[in-house]
Amino acid sequence: MTQQTHEPGTPPTAPGPATAPTTPTxxxxxxxxxxxxxxxxxxxxxxxxxxxxxxxxxxxxxHDRLTAPLPGLKALARFAREGAVRPGPEGLADIPRLPYEPxxxxxxDAGTLAVTWAGHASWIVQAGGLTVLTDPVWxxxxxxxxxxxxxxxxxWDDxxxxDAVVISHNHYDHLDAPTLRRLPRDTPVFVPAGxxxxxxxxxxxxxxxxxxxxxxxLAGVRFDFVPAHHWSKRTLTDTCHSLWGGWVLTxxxxxxxxxxxxxxxxxxxxxxxxxYPGIDLALMPIGAYDPRWWLxxxxxxxxxxxxxxxxxxxxxxxxxxxxxxxxxxEPVLEPLTRVRTAWEKAGLDRADLWDLPxxxxxxxx
Numbered sequence: 001m002t003q004q005t006h007e008p009g010t011p012p013t014a015p016g017p018a019t020a021p022t023t024p025t026x027x028x029x030x031x032x033x034x035x036x037x038x039x040x041x042x043x044x045x046x047x048x049x050x051x052x053x054x055x056x057x058x059x060x061x062x063h064d065r066l067t068a069p070l071p072g073l074k075a076l077a078r079f080a081r082e083g084a085v086r087p088g089p090e091g092l093a094d095i096p097r098l099p100y101e102p103x104x105x106x107x108x109d110a111g112t113l114a115v116t117w118a119g120h121a122s123w124i125v126q127a128g129g130l131t132v133l134t135d136p137v138w139x140x141x142x143x144x145x146x147x148x149x150x151x152x153x154x155x156w157d158d159x160x161x162x163d164a165v166v167i168s169h170n171h172y173d174h175l176d177a178p179t180l181r182r183l184p185r186d187t188p189v190f191v192p193a194g195x196x197x198x199x200x201x202x203x204x205x206x207x208x209x210x211x212x213x214x215x216x217x218l219a220g221v222r223f224d225f226v227p228a229h230h231w232s233k234r235t236l237t238d239t240c241h242s243l244w245g246g247w248v249l250t251x252x253x254x255x256x257x258x259x260x261x262x263x264x265x266x267x268x269x270x271x272x273x274x275x276y277p278g279i280d281l282a283l284m285p286i287g288a289y290d291p292r293w294w295l296x297x298x299x300x301x302x303x304x305x306x307x308x309x310x311x312x313x314x315x316x317x318x319x320x321x322x323x324x325x326x327x328x329x330e331p332v333l334e335p336l337t338r339v340r341t342a343w344e345k346a347g348l349d350r351a352d353l354w355d356l357p358x359x360x361x362x363x364x365x
Contacts, residue, residue: 168261
């Protein structure tokens, strides 16, 4: 099995040490050139769908997919010395103001695309007649992190039948074993390369592992796994033993939603937009970014999230990965105020920023 370290159909880059992507300092009024236009064909053409639950053989490690080196001893020592991983009292004072407005899920048909934010990176995506969960975390607490600061936006018992789950990577705030145990074991699960074993050990029977730029289909909806600027680790001995990335869901008729998972800013966004033109909605992380010296390679800040949406050529953006768990040092409300300012500075239509409260939904008919 050959690893795809470059986009299929483009020349591979020469091997060498990983380097961090260039980070934009601000989002200006002139949008970046959109790589995707309505009706434009994908380039390169999409790969044929892989069979569901196909047995695959993967390499032991995916370290060669990193776009920036993991922190070394010097960075770890600085992190331990400074200890700036949580906001101070002033930054936490706005927890009661975090937007939380739970409501019933929208009634949809097969021609409707709807998204509901359950919190953090957990969405209920209703598309093509399917109900899809992204990185479902319904637990009150995850390993090594204080309890949620907002409740889950949708009670588990209020969910319709879950038709599929997509997982971006194996970090505990995105892969939550107690939540996944609530699912029937025959639920189709789409996961990064190398992560299938984790699910099969828990007796899931329809686990589809994909490499970057690969896709599979379920009931007419296509699930494509795409690159991200991130990494994976769940134990002391499995760093980068499974892949990480985002997902593009394409429904019959061509509508597309992009779920970024967890990612820093970098070159992959424009390549994703070129390969999957006409993204209707980008679900983009905007939180867990401070201190920047520690997190810039793996987490977008709000301005970078807006720039990434422009790079994708996406028509709309819905922020996520904030207002749920306190994972970093920025004040808890800052991601929302900064993303709204960045969106306005970019000259984008305010109606296309779907800055939902936890528990709220939006529908694209």
